[in-house]
Amino acid sequence: MEKIFFVIVLLTGFCVVSASSTWLYYFIKRFMTFDEANDYCMSKYNSFMSVDNNSMNDFFWTYLKDRTDRVWVGLLARTLPWTGMDRQPAKYFNWKFNQPNGGIDELCATMVYDGEWQDLTCSFHRPSVCSNGSHYYITETEMTWMDAVANCETKNSSLVQIQNSTMNNEIMNLLSNVTEVWIGLNRSVDWYWADTGKSATFLNWQNGQPDNLNGNEFCAAMVTEDGTWTDEQCDELYYFVCKELEIIIPEGAGSSNEDGTKVLQSKQTMVKLQIQTTVNMEDPVASDILVQRFCAMLAKQGVTDFRLTWRKLPEKETQNKRKGDS
CATH class of the missing domain: 3.10.100.10 (Mannose-Binding Protein A, subunit A)
Known part of the structure; x- marks a missing residue:
């Protein structure tokens, strides 16, 4: 190596x-x-x-x-926790068996015909459910999750955020003409240092x-x-x-x-x-070039108040160093 x-x-x-x-x-x-x-x-x-x-x-x-x-x-x-449209961590879920399973690729949620949920790639096109706080209504036009969010907002409503089983059943009962709809649930990807x-x-x-x-x-x-x-x-x-x-x-x-x-x-x-x-x-020419390049690298990082000198280690010290590394 x-x-x-x-x-x-x-x-x-x-x-x-x-x-x-x-x-x-x-x-x-x-x-x-x-x-x-x-x-x-x-x-x-x-x-x-x-x-x-x-x-x-x-x-x-x-x-x-x-x-x-x-x-x-x-x-x-x-992946970060699932959040609703209020950007707060969701507390109620109704996932299908083995869901969610999409990792960083499937960051948005849908409800299927039986009222259970699954994660899905947000760029897929699906119908959606909007809510104005008192009524729910289906948008049958298929669109991405983000477009569904924007579409609901143009109607002074929001993509439905399901809070409990009663609300979940109410939404499920609306799915007579569609088999899967976007709901107001998604999560984000966080890149972090190991x-x-x-x-x-x-x-x-x-x-x-x-x-x-x-x-x-x-x-x-x-x-x-x-x-x-x-x-x-x-x-x-x-x-x-x-x-x-x-x-x-x-x-x-x-x-x-x-x-x-x-x-x-x-x-x-x-x-x-x-x-x-x-x-x-x-x-000496080669060592001078090395010193110049090192100084330029430091100067590029804003370090200017220094003096840099070059000294070769004695051969004995170099050999001892190599033995210590082996």
């Missing part, structure tokens, strides 16, 4: 902290499913890759674009994505051609990136203020890089 190490470093001239931290990223050139990659990252390092903003996405894209066509992003989908369980606030989907085209596309990957993301079946095999948090505690730096918080006047961070390349890094 080939493993490549790279790093994002944030350096500042002045800070008010007692310690600093750096995320170390590891590009794992080994084909794994999403779950296998997540388990590998959790056991070997700290967590799976996550992307918080456009600058970070561009960093990964720039690094990975010539190395593979897709990599797993540590992002996956979950390492934290938190909903993603930054997304970089390719146009038309996520589309769940082949079904069960619950996991996300980066297309390294342009850095955009696609939804994928989680058992696909892709390379991936792990991350590890390194805590750096300066020794004897700065002084303490009245509340005991250490104020650092300056901070020095040493980063060890393992570089896989055919270029002779003993060549």
Whole structure:
């Protein structure tokens, strides 16, 4: 297995902290499913890759674009609870046996002729039931769930939200000319990070994505051609990136203020890089180019108040490092 190490470093001239931290990223050139990659990252390092903003996405894209066509992003989908037209979690259900069963593809609900419910893809066309608070009426014209919502609103009503068995039976008795109707019940898909369980606030989907085209596309990957993301079946095999948090505690730096918080006047961070390349890094020109590119990457992230120097590890230390990694 080939493993490549790279790093994002944030350096500042002045800070008010007692310690600093750096995320170390590891590009794992080994084909794994999403779950296998997540388990590998959790056991070997700290967590799976996550992307918080456009600058970070561009960093990964720039690094990975010539190395593979897709990599797993540590992002996956979950369905949120069913809600009614008031956007509150529904409390009454009358699902058919083995329903709901559609995962992230079937996010809207219908009632069938016997009064039971099933989940359905929201873009399908079905009749619908509107309610104005005192009366129910069927719209036999078939349309999508969203169009049915809009159609009811044009009539000063809403797609019916069924609250109890009595109301459910009343709606069922109206289904004389139709066999299935949209009702006011749906749910949403939430994309969240595997390492934290938190909903993603930054997304970089390719146009038309996520589309769940082949079904069960619950996991996300980066297309390294342009850095955009696609939804994928989680058992696909892709390379991936792990991350590890390194805590750096300066020794004897700065002084303490009245509340005991250490104020650092300056901070020095040493980063060890393992570089896989055919270029002779003993060549001063090559090492200067590396330093220039690293400085440009930091400047692009808004980090300017720093000085960067390059030093090769002694051969003995390098060998010891390799033994420790094996």
